[in-house]
Amino acid sequence: xxxxxxxxxxxxxxxxxxxxxxxxxxxxxxxxxxxxxxxxxxxxxxxxxxxxxxxxxxxxxxxxxxxxxxxxxxxxxxxxxxxxxxxxxxxxxxxxxxxxxxxxxxxxxxxxxxxxxxxxxxxxxxxxxxxxxxxxxxxxxxxxxxxxxxxxxxxxxxxxxxxxxxxxxxxxxxxxxxxxxxxxxxxxxxxxxxx
Numbered sequence: 001x002x003x004x005x006x007x008x009x010x011x012x013x014x015x016x017x018x019x020x021x022x023x024x025x026x027x028x029x030x031x032x033x034x035x036x037x038x039x040x041x042x043x044x045x046x047x048x049x050x051x052x053x054x055x056x057x058x059x060x061x062x063x064x065x066x067x068x069x070x071x072x073x074x075x076x077x078x079x080x081x082x083x084x085x086x087x088x089x090x091x092x093x094x095x096x097x098x099x100x101x102x103x104x105x106x107x108x109x110x111x112x113x114x115x116x117x118x119x120x121x122x123x124x125x126x127x128x129x130x131x132x133x134x135x136x137x138x139x140x141x142x143x144x145x146x147x148x149x150x151x152x153x154x155x156x157x158x159x160x161x162x163x164x165x166x167x168x169x170x171x172x173x174x175x176x177x178x179x180x181x182x183x184x185x186x187x188x189x190x191x192x193x194x195x
Contacts, residue, residue, distance in 0.1 A: 003126045007073030010119050011066045014090065017116075018062035025055020065090040069123065078127035091120040 029051035031037070036044050068083040079087055098113030 003123075004073050004076060006119055006123050006126065007069050010116075010123050011069035011073055013116060013119070014062050014066035014069060018059045018066060021062060022055045022059025025051050025058065029055065062090070072123065072127070079124075084124075087120060087124055091117055091124070094120065 029048040032044055032051060033048035037047070038044050039047065065086050068079055068086050071083065072079050078084075094113050094117040098110050098117060101109035101113050
């Protein structure tokens with residue numbers, strides 16, 4: 001089964017991304033603070049603090065998504081509720097990061113994001129396909145989940161079919177041209193009697 005290895009791979013890569021993104025933003029915050037850099041007149045302390053907080057928030061977000069993928073791998077069950085929403089959102093984030101990575105960092109970063117997006121979608125799709133309710137056989141026992149079974153009806157060409165209501169001749173009679181119900185009338189078989 002491909003589901004569990006994909007879930008493990010997604011969990012490991014997301015955990016690595018959480019660490020890298022958190023550490024990179026923290027490092028950039030420290031650089032801005034020590035160099036006293038400013039962008040468009042912004043306060044360097046505000047820029048440094050926002051970079052560190054952003055790194056912490058995104059790192060925790062990716063770590064939480066990695067935890068969800070890890071639980072999916074351990075339990076071998078489809079993610080539900082908030083976990084499913086987190087995995088879908090992190091897939092969207094990887095799609096957006098892939099688009100930005102192509103223009104800013106080149107093809108290797110873009111390919112990494114696309115592969116990660118593919119793994120996330122594969123994780124969600126494989127569990128969705130296998131987690132659907134099983135359909136019971138038609139005409140199963142009541143409450144067994146099967147579709148209701150239709151009663152056997154005589155064929156249209158048989159003597160008890162459409163022509164039977166006219167005496168089996170198939171001819172039109174007076175009054176046959178009138179309106180009819182959209183549903184066909186139920187044909188019942190005569191009961192057999194024993195002498």
